Amino acid sequence: MTEHTEMGVAQIRDGxxxxxxxxxxxxxxxxxxVAAASDLNAFIVTTPDSALDAAxxxxxxxxxxxxxxxxxGVPIGxxxxxxxxxxxxxxxxxxxxxxxxPYESTVSAKLxxxxxxxxxxxxxxxxxxxxxxxxxxxxxxxxxxRAKGSDAPLAPGGSSGGSSAAVAxxxxxxxxxxxxGGSIRQPAAFTGITxxxxxxxxxxxxxxxxxxxxxxxxxxxxxxxRDCAIMLEAMxxxxxxxxxxxxxxxxxxxxxxxxxxxxxxxxxxxxxxxDGMDADVAKSWDDGIAWLKDAGxxxxxxxxxxxxxxxxxxxxxxxxxxxxxxARYDGVRYGLRDLPDGAGLQDMYAATRAAGFGKxxxxxxxxxxxxxxxxxxxAYYTQAQKVRQLIADDxxxxxxxxxxxxxxxxxxxxxxxxxxxxxxxxMYLNDVFAVPASLAGLPAMSVPAGLNxxxxxxxxxxxxxxxDEQGVLNAGLAIEQRAGFTAKPDTWWKA
Amino acid sequence: xxxYTIHGATGEWEVVIGLEVHAQVTSKAKxxxxxxxxxxxxxxxxxxxxxxxxxxxxxxxNRECIRQAVRTGMAIDAQINAWSRFDxxxxxxxxxxxxxxxxxxxxxxxxxxxxxxxxxxxDPENTTKRIGVERIHVEQDAGKLMHDQHxxxxxxxxxxxxxxxxxxxxxxxxxxxxxxxxxxRKLRTILRYVGSCDGNMEEGSMRADVNVSVRRPGEExxxxxxxxxxxxxxxxxxxxxxxxxxxxxxxxxxxxxxQETRLFDPDTGTTRSMRSKEDAHDYRYFPDPDxxxxxxxxxxxxxxxxxxxELPDAKRxxxxxxxxxxxxxxxxxxxxxxxxxxxxxxxxxAAEQQGKAQADVAKQASNWLMSELFGALNKLGKDLSxxxxxxxxxxELLALIGDGTISGSIAKQVLEIMLETGDGAGEIxxxxxxxxxSDTGAIEAxxxxxxxxxxxxxxxYRGGKDRLFGFFVGQTMKAMQGKANPQVVNDIxxxxxx
Numbered sequence: 006m007t008e009h010t011e012m013g014v015a016q017i018r019d020g021x022x023x024x025x026x027x028x029x030x031x032x033x034x035x036x037x038x039v040a041a042a043s044d045l046n047a048f049i050v051t052t053p054d055s056a057l058d059a060a061x062x063x064x065x066x067x068x069x070x071x072x073x074x075x076x077x078g079v080p081i082g083x084x085x086x087x088x089x090x091x092x093x094x095x096x097x098x099x100x101x102x103x104x105x106x107p108y109e110s111t112v113s114a115k116l117x118x119x120x121x122x123x124x125x126x127x128x129x130x131x132x133x134x135x136x137x138x139x140x141x142x143x144x145x146x147x148x149x150x151r152a153k154g155s156d157a158p159l160a161p162g163g164s165s166g167g168s169s170a171a172v173a174x175x176x177x178x179x180x181x182x183x184x185x186g187g188s189i190r191q192p193a194a195f196t197g198i199t200x201x202x203x204x205x206x207x208x209x210x211x212x213x214x215x216x217x218x219x220x221x222x223x224x225x226x227x228x229x230x231r232d233c234a235i236m237l238e239a240m241x242x243x244x245x246x247x248x249x250x251x252x253x254x255x256x257x258x259x260x261x262x263x264x265x266x267x268x269x270x271x272x273x274x275x276x277x278x279x280d281g282m283d284a285d286v287a288k289s290w291d292d293g294i295a296w297l298k299d300a301g302x303x304x305x306x307x308x309x310x311x312x313x314x315x316x317x318x319x320x321x322x323x324x325x326x327x328x329x330x331x332a333r334y335d336g337v338r339y340g341l342r343d344l345p346d347g348a349g350l351q352d353m354y355a356a357t358r359a360a361g362f363g364k365x366x367x368x369x370x371x372x373x374x375x376x377x378x379x380x381x382x383x384a385y386y387t388q389a390q391k392v393r394q395l396i397a398d399d400x401x402x403x404x405x406x407x408x409x410x411x412x413x414x415x416x417x418x419x420x421x422x423x424x425x426x427x428x429x430x431x432m433y434l435n436d437v438f439a440v441p442a443s444l445a446g447l448p449a450m451s452v453p454a455g456l457n458x459x460x461x462x463x464x465x466x467x468x469x470x471x472x473d474e475q476g477v478l479n480a481g482l483a484i485e486q487r488a489g490f491t492a493k494p495d496t497w498w499k500a
Numbered sequence: 501x502x503x504y505t506i507h508g509a510t511g512e513w514e515v516v517i518g519l520e521v522h523a524q525v526t527s528k529a530k531x532x533x534x535x536x537x538x539x540x541x542x543x544x545x546x547x548x549x550x551x552x553x554x555x556x557x558x559x560x561x562n563r564e565c566i567r568q569a570v571r572t573g574m575a576i577d578a579q580i581n582a583w584s585r586f587d588x589x590x591x592x593x594x595x596x597x598x599x600x601x602x603x604x605x606x607x608x609x610x611x612x613x614x615x616x617x618x619x620x621x622x623d624p625e626n627t628t629k630r631i632g633v634e635r636i637h638v639e640q641d642a643g644k645l646m647h648d649q650h651x652x653x654x655x656x657x658x659x660x661x662x663x664x665x666x667x668x669x670x671x672x673x674x675x676x677x678x679x680x681x682x683x684x685r686k687l688r689t690i691l692r693y694v695g696s697c698d699g700n701m702e703e704g705s706m707r708a709d710v711n712v713s714v715r716r717p718g719e720e721x722x723x724x725x726x727x728x729x730x731x732x733x734x735x736x737x738x739x740x741x742x743x744x745x746x747x748x749x750x751x752x753x754x755x756x757x758x759q760e761t762r763l764f765d766p767d768t769g770t771t772r773s774m775r776s777k778e779d780a781h782d783y784r785y786f787p788d789p790d791x792x793x794x795x796x797x798x799x800x801x802x803x804x805x806x807x808x809x810e811l812p813d814a815k816r817x818x819x820x821x822x823x824x825x826x827x828x829x830x831x832x833x834x835x836x837x838x839x840x841x842x843x844x845x846x847x848x849x850a851a852e853q854q855g856k857a858q859a860d861v862a863k864q865a866s867n868w869l870m871s872e873l874f875g876a877l878n879k880l881g882k883d884l885s886x887x888x889x890x891x892x893x894x895x896e897l898l899a900l901i902g903d904g905t906i907s908g909s910i911a912k913q914v915l916e917i918m919l920e921t922g923d924g925a926g927e928i929x930x931x932x933x934x935x936x937x938s939d940t941g942a943i944e945a946x947x948x949x950x951x952x953x954x955x956x957x958x959x960x961y962r963g964g965k966d967r968l969f970g971f972f973v974g975q976t977m978k979a980m981q982g983k984a985n986p987q988v989v990n991d992i993x994x995x996x997x998x
Binding site for chain 2: 087088094096101104106107108110210211212213214215217218219245246247248249325326328329331332333335337338339350351354374377378379382386
């Protein structure tokens with residue numbers, strides 16, 4: 006029998022349901038893998054007992070002949086941006102030091118209801134702001150992958166870098182992520198796994214520490230398309246506690262999986278083919294086009310003319326919302342409080358926020374505060390909102406001639422830790438292909454396409470129409486079946 | 501309406517006033533959370549995770565608060581915006597957990613409207629002045645800081661945090677403290693009629709930011725100051741009085757009014773500077789990304805409109821024109837919705853018991869209520885809300901007067917007993933034997949005695965001293981212990997005196 010930790014969501018769920026093995030056996034195997042992988046620094050907190058409790062519960066239900074749920078017996082990692090009742094929730098920031106929520110996020114609650122268990126809280130870029138996991142107050146996560154012939158540690162991507170590393174290293178079969186401007190897709194691409202950001206509003210944001218409310222969207226990260234479909238079904242659904250939640254039934258994505266793309270049109274956006282594009286990235290894109298053709302799709306050339314304005318608009322809108330969303334971390338009610346001797350209220354704010362927030366978070370709060378300031382608001386924020394609309398219009402026009410869009414997930418494979426940390430602009434550029442779909446609120450996923458010349462994974466991105474996660478998943482499945490991506494990182498981190 | 505001016509050393513100054521009234525929406529739950537809103541609860545017992553701005557918490561609009569604001573807008577003939585949006589007003593303070601207040605800057609729920617004020621209720625012309633309302637938007641209230649609980653620390657009570665407020669912004673249409681006072685009273689009356697705010701200024705359910713500037717008549721507006729959170733009609737008027745005089749003095753002494761926020765001190769009746777424009781916050785307003793635009797459909801708006809009660813101006817006109825209530829009475833009786841309700845119940849009972857139309861008894865009922873009951877209650881230190889006499893019992897009393905069972909003067913005695921005992925009028929009349937004597941024979945006998953006892957006065961009367969008629973009536977009533985029907989007494993006297 007395959008080792009438990011080599012199994013994905015579907016395999017574990019079906020195996021537990023069939024009685025091939027118990028949920029407790031699975032949980033124990035993953036708990037052990039997590040314990041042996043501290044070098045990756047993927048977890049901020051591990052919760053082995055929580056995983057075991059959930060597993061015991063599933064085994065007991067099965068013994069009584071009850072339904073074990075969509076995720077029955079599957080232990081997962083929870084990005085530490087989701088509030089978990091009774092378990093510390095940090096957003097990888099010192100400012101939430103000691104904060105233990107007395108409530109459970111809607112998405113995590115749905116996963117537990119579906120029979121999943123929690124292995125621990127996963128590391129991330131602080132407040133989900135970053136593309137390399139280096140902004141975490143708990144130290145960076147290390148990508149389990151290494152370039153051929155090198156021991157240099159690589160970035161796992163961000164902000165869901167703990168999630169991507171943990172899934173790639175087989176520390177968990179799946180993990181939650183959140184995606185504001187690529188935070189699911191880019192780390193998935195960097196670690197050779199699959200991740201989908203659904204349509205904005207598909208998954209509730211209630212209980213997820215906010216970064217940029219109009220963009221934040223939870224989604225699953227797993228080893229393949231089917232596993233993502235299963236987990237997304239468990240996570241999605243209307244939540245009356247989130248005003249921006251979609252009031253629409255959750256489709257049966259797993260049952261609807263179909264890699265036959267006959268009659269489907271795949272758009273190739275010409276603006277994404279940039280001068281000086283990495284040759285391996287360009288080649289993987291061409292491979293993807295060939296695979297989708299092979300799956301029966303028609304390839305069409307499309308134009309998304311405002312693409313080049315997406316990144317600047319994103320880096321106005323997201324920091325603007327963040328500067329306001331993060332105002333609540335003030336030392337008054339929870340988390341860190343720095344109260345110098347004889348300090349007044351303003352001093353306490355300044356000291357607390359100076360000590361609690363990391364550099365990148367402060368940078369974005371300052372950018373956001375600036376663009377919302379009197380005299381600058383129209384030039385920046387209003388203008389960025391107009392761009393956002395134009396980008397949504399670009400996509401709406403594209404859907405007249407295609408059903409899904411294929412593009413690279415990122416401009417490069419995983420880069421070495423420390424490489425871009427002192428150059429925020431080059432770091433931001435990593436999200437150039439991911440951000441347009443975020444601004445338009447569209448579903449988009451990354452699937453592994455192959456390895457580059459250094460032996461590092463590359464991802465392909467599929468962007469779909471609003472609400473058409475099924476179309477995105479089906480195209481992803483078609484690529485997955487043809488890419489035959491079976492590469493795994495060496496387990497150098499095991500003692 | 502006389503013109504109000506400040507007599508400065510250099511001439512006359514006109515005062516320009518605009519008010520921003522914050523009215524707490526009557527609702528069981530807060531604007532964006534399910535937490536309760538009762539006044540006077542223990543600190544921090546009415547706080548949800550949303551109100552405390554815990555990480556990941558999200559606002560969900562409370563439809564009832566929106567409905568109340570829409571109804572208020574309709575009551576002042578305002579434009580209702582079927583599409584509106586919430587904005588965040590960003591600033592740091594310990595009573596503001598989110599670090600921003602959710603308000604509506606760019607697209608308020610209610611647009612332009614107006615209300616009419618009457619300055620002098622006794623003015624027979626009943627002259628009104630129309631005051632424009634710029635907008636009404638809904639927003640969250642903040643919490644409360646308590647500085648007296650600890651020697652070095654301040655405490656925060658979040659019970660009010662997130663409570664729904666309507667901000668009702670007037671146009672700068674008022675020109676005197678009296679007009680501003682009349683505006684606040686009229687607004688409060690309308691809010692209470694609509695039921696969208698209890699108008700209780702002592703509990704902070706209603707408070708005003710007072711904008712005042714001065715100018716030479718006919719010139720452009722001067723620089724204004726804004727005095728925050730003034731919490732009674734009297735203080736609003738005092739603020740204006742003080743500010744207007746301060747500004748005139750300042751300008752006449754060669755100074756300049758600076759645009760600033762000021763505070764009113766009720767102990768001294770003065771205002772003082774809180775912060776100037778230079779220190780003003782940059783609130784960095786932007787649309788709240790946690791909330792979708794608020795879109796109201798026709799059915800919702802129609803239901804709001806259908807649920808509006810008869811409003812004070814309409815009621816007052818109806819009292820005057822359809823019921824024949826004297827104008828002054830109509831004004832007083834419609835000023836508070838509770839008074840109008842009481843009066844209408846009184847009227848219903850009085851008319852039913854006499855089998856008459858309401859219009860036939862309304863004038864008398866209004867007079868009785870205003871001159872008899874109000875006066876009596878006033879002496880007891882009570883008002884209608886705790887009156888021992890219910891409107892039904894009052895109606896019964898009026899019916900007894902109307903059908904001649906008792907006279908007006910006996911009715912005063914009966915009312916006193918009713919106020920003491922709470923008993924019904926009919927029961928008291930029966931028990932105390934106060935029924936009026938209409939038997940012509942008995943009255944005739946009494947009249948005969950009176951005339952026989954006063955031959956000189958009879959002579960004088962017949963000689964042209966008409967005023968003596970009252971004397972004969974009084975003597976006859978005295979002889980009948982006040983129980984004679986005055987009409988019958990009059991008739992018989994007239995007949996006998998020829």
